[in-house]
Amino acid sequence: MxxxxxxxxxxxxAAAVDELLAAGHQVAGLARSDASAAALEAKGVTVRRGDLDDLDSIRAGAEGADAVLHLANKHDFSNPAISNAAERAAVQTIGDALVGTDRPFLLASGVAGLNQSGPATESDLSPYHGPESPRGGSENLALEYADRGVRTVSLRFAPTVHGMGDHGFIAAIAAVARERGVSAYPGEGTNRWPAVHRSDAARLVSLGLEKAPAGAILHVVAETGVRTRDIAEAIGRVCDLPVRSIPLDSAQDHFGWIGGFFSMDAPATSLATQQLLGWTPTGPTLIEDIDAGAYSVPTSARV
Ligand SMILES: NC(=O)c1ccc[n+]([C@@H]2O[C@H](COP(=O)([O-])OP(=O)(O)OC[C@H]3O[C@@H](n4cnc5c(N)ncnc54)[C@H](OP(=O)(O)O)[C@@H]3O)[C@@H](O)[C@H]2O)c1
Structure with missing residues (x-):
């Protein structure tokens, strides 16, 4: 494909592209900069230049392919409305381009906010509808296309897709710890974050492309919930920093934009995904990765 x-x-x-190429697929990648274009070309990817706001380029890319994997996101955490609007527009553009083709359309989503009473499962429907909601309500919007001849598959990633070189949420939390001289956790630190290693996530993306049916919701989750206190203690251990609790109502002040995320309790399981696709996570756990030094040195974390 x-x-x-x-x-x-x-x-x-980047990891998903490597999996797709290894599985014998061809890849056309959207790149907004010379550096991104060069990195893609170096691995044999055909480059389509364009920005998320360049909907003509996104439409043409979708129309010219056998499948679409949508992972780009502006990640403007200080002004989420900007990211949400771009995400919704891109998803609508791709969906419209694929109507009636039965082609796969895989898109990124998350597991937070799905279930208040226990670990979220693939059966929990997203409460996020409309442009004002998180991620612009893009999962529900994309799933509507499953009734219109599009093989929509939602990839609900754990909030940390971890590994060496990660610049995501855990890197941001470690950066705050280094800056403040203390590795902190919110409240009791009993709130939980699901986690998945990058290699397991990439393998599931490839499996989902090949085997998941229209309307499938996949939980890209290996660990149901890692306590934030355990995360903070591991960061304190490898960065040689003291560890302490921060009152919940001070989390935003202490952590900045990441405080709201780090305070959430969002356990999630992936049993249905594992059974549907025969996927078994085999990568290191989050704490193993922290202990192995994945977050010990500063990266270009989204701070
Ligand atoms: N990583 C996680 O732990 C995690 C957890 C839950 C959900 N997710 C979701 O999974 C998806 C992929 O996440 P990620 O961690 O791989 O993100 P990432 O490392 O920040 O990569 C974002 C990608 O989007 C591209 N991009 C950003 N702004 C763009 C724009 N205006 N126009 C075109 N391309 C743009 C970037 O291009 P450049 O390389 O040129 O910057 C990059 O290729 C996102 O939707 C994210 O929200 C990730």
Whole structure:
């Protein structure tokens, strides 16, 4: 298959592209910069230049491919409305381009906010509808296309897709710890974050492309919930920093934009995904990765 990938140069995208190429697929990747274009070309990816706001380029990329994997995101955490609007517009553009084709359309989503009473499962429907909601309500919007001849598959990633070189949420939390001289956790630190290693996530993306049916919701989750206190203690251990609790109502002040995320309790399981696709996570756990030094030195974390 020729797969059009947005976000092909990103943390998850780069690993997913490697999996797709190894599985014998061809990849066309959206790139907004010379550096991203060069990185993609070096691995044999055809480059389509364009920005998330360049909907003509995204439409043409989707129309010219056998499948679309949408992973690009502006990640403007200080002004989420900007990211949400771009995400919704891109998803609508891709969906419209694929109507009636039965082609796969895989898009990134998350597991937070799905279930208040226990670990979220693939059966929990997203409460996020409409442009004002998190991620612009893009999962529900994309799933509507499953009734219109599009093989929509939602990839609900754990909030940390971890590994060596990660610049995501855990890197941001470690950066705050280094800056403040203390590795902190919110409240009791009993709130939980699901986690998945990058290699397991990339393998599941490839499996989902090949085997998941229209309307499938996949939980890209290996660990149901790692306590934030355990995360903070591991960061304190490898960065040689004291560890302490921060009152919940001070989390935003202490951590900045990441405080809201680090305070959430969002356990999630992936049993249905594992059974559907025969996927078994085999990568290191989050704490193993922290202990192995994945977050010991500063990276270009999203701070
Ligand atoms: N990583 C996680 O732990 C995690 C957890 C839950 C959900 N997710 C979701 O999974 C998806 C992929 O995440 P990631 O961690 O791989 O993100 P990432 O490393 O930040 O990569 C983002 C990708 O989007 C591209 N991009 C950003 N702004 C763009 C724009 N205006 N126009 C075109 N491309 C743009 C980037 O291109 P450049 O390389 O040129 O910057 C990069 O390829 C995102 O939707 C994210 O929200 C990730």
């Amino acid at each position: 020729l797969v059009f990938v947005t976000g092909a140069s990103g943390w998850i995208g």
